[in-house]
Amino acid sequence: IRTIVGPPSPSWIFGNMLQLLISPEYGDYEFNWGKMYGPVYRIKGCLGNTQRLKLIMCAGEDHRQLRAFLNPAFAAAAVRQYQAVFTSVAQRITERLDLCEAPSVDVCPLLCDATLSSISEALFGCPVEDLNADFVEGNSHILELTSTQSASHILFDGIGSRLPGWFLRHSLYLPIKSFNVIRAQLNLAQSQGWRLVSEKAEAAKQGLELEGDIDTVNSSASDSRSIREEDIVAQTPLMTVAGQDTTAKTLAFGLIELAKNPQFQESLRAEIHAALQVGTVHGNISYDSMPLLNAFIKESLRMYPALPIADRMASEDVVIPLSQSVATTNGKRVTQIHIRKGELVTLALASYQRIESRWGADADKFRPSRWLDGTVYQGEAVGPYGNLLSFLGGPRMCLGWRFAVFEMQVFLCELVGKFSFSLPAGHSAKVKFANTLLPTDAHGNKCALLCVDRI
Numbered sequence: 001i002r003t004i005v006g007p008p009s010p011s012w013i014f015g016n017m018l019q020l021l022i023s024p025e026y027g028d029y030e031f032n033w034g035k036m037y038g039p040v041y042r043i044k045g046c047l048g049n050t051q052r053l054k055l056i057m058c059a060g061e062d063h064r065q066l067r068a069f070l071n072p073a074f075a076a077a078a079v080r081q082y083q084a085v086f087t088s089v090a091q092r093i094t095e096r097l098d099l100c101e102a103p104s105v106d107v108c109p110l111l112c113d114a115t116l117s118s119i120s121e122a123l124f125g126c127p128v129e130d131l132n133a134d135f136v137e138g139n140s141h142i143l144e145l146t147s148t149q150s151a152s153h154i155l156f157d158g159i160g161s162r163l164p165g166w167f168l169r170h171s172l173y174l175p176i177k178s179f180n181v182i183r184a185q186l187n188l189a190q191s192q193g194w195r196l197v198s199e200k201a202e203a204a205k206q207g208l209e210l211e212g213d214i215d216t217v218n219s220s221a222s223d224s225r226s227i228r229e230e231d232i233v234a235q236t237p238l239m240t241v242a243g244q245d246t247t248a249k250t251l252a253f254g255l256i257e258l259a260k261n262p263q264f265q266e267s268l269r270a271e272i273h274a275a276l277q278v279g280t281v282h283g284n285i286s287y288d289s290m291p292l293l294n295a296f297i298k299e300s301l302r303m304y305p306a307l308p309i310a311d312r313m314a315s316e317d318v319v320i321p322l323s324q325s326v327a328t329t330n331g332k333r334v335t336q337i338h339i340r341k342g343e344l345v346t347l348a349l350a351s352y353q354r355i356e357s358r359w360g361a362d363a364d365k366f367r368p369s370r371w372l373d374g375t376v377y378q379g380e381a382v383g384p385y386g387n388l389l390s391f392l393g394g395p396r397m398c399l400g401w402r403f404a405v406f407e408m409q410v411f412l413c414e415l416v417g418k419f420s421f422s423l424p425a426g427h428s429a430k431v432k433f434a435n436t437l438l439p440t441d442a443h444g445n446k447c448a449l450l451c452v453d454r455i
């Protein structure tokens with residue numbers, strides 16, 4: 001890795017990490033590095049750590065079993081059953097927007113509440129109000145915590161990646177404010193998970209019919225025998241963290257783009273109204289047959305992947321073949337890279353989604369029509385949806401991708417069908433990275449301020 005070319009490091013303490021993670025706008029440096037050095041390059045981590053590039057990873061047996069167990073709740077047929085939940089949650093966003101009297105609204109909290117409701121009702125089988133109130137509050141604390149990023153966080157992560165796993169697990173018990181919040185939330189999530197599992201077990205004992213959620217969909221799965229209740233319980237915080245903010249922010253970025261492009265917004269609304277009309281006659285809306293809606297969702301995921309970069313540590317020595325050779329500092333070109341056990345690899349998902357050979361010469365622009373006019377490269381699929389890596393790929397691919405796509409289809413039909421979105425005068429939206437991509441105001445605060453008018 002040391003001989004792979006890459007940008008110079010401005011600091012031994014931070015390496016290239018501040019440029020990568022807290023540039024004024026996400027990608028200011030990274031997207032240029034991609035253009036200058038190609039799809040694979042070396043950057044420096046904190047404290048002289050060198051091992052960073054972009055590649056893919058593997059996962060262990062426990063993880064495979066747990067995925068197999070959870071998979072049925074996220075299969076296409078199961079996700080279709082969540083339509084009534086998504087529709088009712090979307091209608092509640094409309095009700096809240098109708099009550100807003102201010103000239104502009106920050107849509108982030110509305111969307112975040114809505115995506116939590118979808119998870120709670122579809123996967124846990126109960127409304128958010130039935131979840132422990134402290135758990136719901138702790139969840140928003142966690143979202144706030146994970147929406148901040150600073151040089152000291154980055155240094156802390158850099159030091160943390162050099163410490164043994166047992167030390168990090170114990171350090172969570174240090175009396176640090178953010179650790180207190182995480183600890184309390186993990187405990188609440190565990191007890192919340194136990195409550196859900198025992199309620200389901202009790203209902204099943206009484207012969208009550210249960211459908212569609214994580215705990216019941218899988219009760220008959222043959223490969224679930226080795227999964228313990230503790231494992232199911234452990235999924236409660238994972239579902240809310242993985243599925244709430246990711247989908248809400250993708251929608252928020254999408255609505256900002258719609259506000260910037262009134263003409264596209266009009267065309268999308270016309271498609272939605274036509275589909276809703278046909279749906280009323282036939283009793284079902286065919287979301288997958290709406291070209292503009294689906295092109296718009298794919299373009300939102302492409303330009304604003306909730307997780308723009310993912311770090312992986314090699315669990316064993318491995319040789320990774322490259323589809324194109326890359327230059328080395330000693331003037332040679334190599335077609336494979338040797339990664340040693342323990343070395344860190346950064347997968348630059350957002351950069352991949354701006355590669356011109358895949359997405360067109362204007363890959364830096366938000367243009368949904370690229371999905372309809374043949375601009376997008378039609379080759380082997382690396383991710384589950386639209387050849388995008390927003391949901392990653394391989395054994396750790398997002399379990400909830402169908403859930404997220406369907407939820408976005410239903411929410412957008414409701415919102416764009418009923419409201420028009422425009423940017424408030426003088427408001428400039430920015431894109432920041434703090435664990436995930438966030439829309440922010442000019443001061444860097446998480447916010448997607450929009451003028452929202454009833455049609």
Ligand code: HEM
Nearest residue numbers: 242243246247250306307310390391392396398399400404
């Ligand atoms: C637009 C919305 C979403 C995006 C962009 C997204 C993206 C991702 C990505 C990139 C990962 C891999 C993370 C990593 O391994 O570093 C992931 C994992 C995961 N996601 Fe999503 N996600 C979304 C929505 C959801 C939803 C709605 C759910 C569930 C309700 C969900 C459940 C999960 C789970 C359980 C994992 C862990 C999978 C594993 O480790 O095997 N996600 N997601």
